[in-house]
Amino acid sequence: MNDSILVLKRRTRRLAADSFGALARHLRVEARPAALDDALCCSDGARSLAYAQPCTPFGGLLFFADQSIAWGEAVGKVLDPKRAQAWAMALLEKFELLPNPSGDRDIRVAFELEATATEAMVFDGHERRRMKTKTDVTSRTTVNGIPVVGPRAKARMLFKDTESPVMLHVAMWESLLVHEERTRLPEDQVARAVDDTLRQRHAGHPPAYRVRGQRLVYQADEFRGAPDLLAPEYLVEIETADARRVVRVPASR
Numbered sequence: 001m002n003d004s005i006l007v008l009k010r011r012t013r014r015l016a017a018d019s020f021g022a023l024a025r026h027l028r029v030e031a032r033p034a035a036l037d038d039a040l041c042c043s044d045g046a047r048s049l050a051y052a053q054p055c056t057p058f059g060g061l062l063f064f065a066d067q068s069i070a071w072g073e074a075v076g077k078v079l080d081p082k083r084a085q086a087w088a089m090a091l092l093e094k095f096e097l098l099p100n101p102s103g104d105r106d107i108r109v110a111f112e113l114e115a116t117a118t119e120a121m122v123f124d125g126h127e128r129r130r131m132k133t134k135t136d137v138t139s140r141t142t143v144n145g146i147p148v149v150g151p152r153a154k155a156r157m158l159f160k161d162t163e164s165p166v167m168l169h170v171a172m173w174e175s176l177l178v179h180e181e182r183t184r185l186p187e188d189q190v191a192r193a194v195d196d197t198l199r200q201r202h203a204g205h206p207p208a209y210r211v212r213g214q215r216l217v218y219q220a221d222e223f224r225g226a227p228d229l230l231a232p233e234y235l236v237e238i239e240t241a242d243a244r245r246v247v248r249v250p251a252s253r
Helices: 017-026 081-094 187-201
Strands: 004-011 039-043 047-052 061-066 109-123 128-143 146-149 154-159 165-171 175-183 210-219 229-239 244-250
Touching: 017 039, 017 047, 081 109, 081 128, 081 154, 146 229, 187 210, 187 229, 187 244
Parallel strands: 146 210
Antiparallel strands: 004 175, 004 229, 039 047, 047 061, 061 165, 109 128, 128 146, 128 154, 154 165, 210 229, 229 244
């Protein structure tokens, strides 16, 4: 196991007003975009689109919603997952919403989409049946083979029966740079770190718990001030007498 790990600095894309307007037209939002200091937005009453500019809590987040369609309502036939995936990737590429390739050989970014038709229990007044309600496109991003999680590192789109999403959530960085190379916390020391965290939270008397699993991730949290970091963490799932929860442990020191 490597004894070092990178802490990365992310640069968030500043979206130009004309690019945002073109995207709004592509998504059939029939309203003139408004450009604010920290965001771009538009809404025609049925469809809304917004983008958070850099140096805001959710900088880089693009969100679209079509409120004229019930997202969970059953349809005769949902959009084929392959078509939904291809449409989603074409949108991300056309409007340059994907991470730029890194010029640093120490930073290897992989991004992929997958699509599935999802079902829900629907009651038609006589009986309950499982029916397909939408096609869900989700992303998986890794940096140096480590999954990236959090609200600012994902792409998700929901489709009903046409190649027009009813919801879109895209939040990716423009580029990554090496901020620091730090010593990685060994996996056999994670349990002690969890115990220390729980002692601090419970005034020295943590509840009895069992560790159910742990995984190493890069966490894409809200922006809380420069530098805007992508930091490695262990996500440790623990079980107490009344609940399961996840404890976040810094993976570098």
